[in-house]
Amino acid sequence: MDDDIRPRATAGPVDLASAHVVITGGSSGIGLATARLLAVRGAKLSLIARGRDRLEAAANELSAAARVADVSDSQALTRALAELEAAQGRSCDVLITSAGLARPGHFLDLSDEVFRQMMDVDYFGTLHALRAVVPGMVKRGHGSVVAVSSAAGLVGIFGYSAYGPAKFAVRGLMESLRAELKPCGVHVGVVFPPDVDTPQLTEENRWKPQETRAIGGAIKPLSAERVAEAIIAGIDRRRFLICPDTGTRLLARSGSLLMPLLNREFDRRVRAVRRKHGNT
Template sequence: MFPRGKADGVAPRQRSWLRPGEHAIVTGGSSGIGLATAAALADRGAVVSLLARGSERLESAAAWLRRRGAVAVHTAVADVTDRAQVTRAVEGLVRAAGPCAVLVTSAGQSRPGRFLGLPDEAFTGLVEVDYLGTLWPIRAVVPQMVARGRGTVVTISSVAGLIGVPGYSAYGAAKFAVRGLSEVLRGELAPHRVRVACVFPPDVDTPQLAAERRWRPVETDAVSGTIAPLRPEVVAARILAGVDRGRPVICVDRIGGLLARFGGVLAPLLRRYVDHRVGGALLGAASGVRGSRRGAGRWRGGAGGSGRPARSHRARRGERGAAGGPRRRTRRESV
């Protein structure tokens, strides 16, 4: 999708996107991937600004960065869903620390759940925080970046923004939007020498991951459980390495890399994989309660152990929509 090489729109390899003393703003910088990325930027001599809602977490994050040797750390309290607040906060940070050379938009939230179990507010809320909460900070810094002919914007999508992961209808759609915005902006801003990169992490061991566990349906775990959660420091190091290489798409693990490059071609295979994992998970959950053997035949398919139900079974499942396993689960929905 984004082949390497200059001719394909990948910027030349360079480290100079961040010079010591330059100003990097990190939304969601008080925790998780944002804080780890702020630390990595500070290690390279950047003046870092953290932006988030909670002032206490912001201050303790800033204190931690200072203790580990950051040259200068600024903080701003703002809700990224509020355009006016974000603009004011960014203006204040720029007055204090200079023009923004690097923006990392890591503020975000997730709310997994089955589509029918999710409240409407999950959909509107995640578009606000994950999509608009990415857009507003970008809108606040890009005019100055374009005017200066210099700047780097790093957005955080997710592997759930590359492929449809069951359980992430609200979250995944917002993360797909982040990816779409990033791809359009890359092309538009490249002539102004403003670089845009979008990051696609799998599960990362952060407070957000811990918080979403209580909502995650079994089938989401079954699909994403393939990949062990990464540490935020690892993600941060790979983000910087990706920007060093001028990558517009930054994957932090092998599977993400595979999906970003060949997701389109692999789509039929992926759907089979997803159906297999979802089927297995729902069956597991059902047999735990009912010990259903009939279900086993239906979801596991016939001989061959391909994990794919035989054609007649698939046809029957198709007829009945998401019947069988899924329907039996409704009363025990976790959302």
């Protein structure tokens, strides 16, 4: 492992052509799309995911190192990260936390377990990874950490009472870390994608209430590749807010001002769905 812990006088962008990049949730969706683009850049890739088959397929495709781990298990994740650093012969230069779950549903219908699972995977899964690699980055005075939140981490949306708070928590964590880690030379970024065309969205749509679908309207999901491009540009330019489309960029910068208008429009769409289905 690279033991050079001398702080750097200035902290510029990480050189992705030589960086060791670790991606949680790297076997599919946004994580895999980002890994593919980073492979083209020449990065040393390490992937972490729960599903062995898809993870091995991704690792073989990209000549990446890989470890199976559940990000909600802090000990297993910390061990996987340490093993990947040893296998690659250097510490983690860039961490991208893309592992996540979304389980929409009506608040009164969701079990306590769903609320716990969203926090365990989406929030604590991000936190555990950061806790494992950030100390080394601070010692070296260099690095980049990017967490994938969601547009549902910018504004409360009908049907996301379990998922939204977990993504709001990711946003709050990264906002706090930005302030703490900037003086240490470590770049912090947070990504706010809307719906993205991934296997996770397909699973999510199985549970999505009609009201939630109406709020989303007919907006076409972004491709995972477009989000991946935004992530890499964010690392290159050391951006904190990483928004892959105009809508989430507007929400991220002006959400509090727009909330009264958004809530009125969301409420109108919910009422229309309920009238249509005979609910009041």
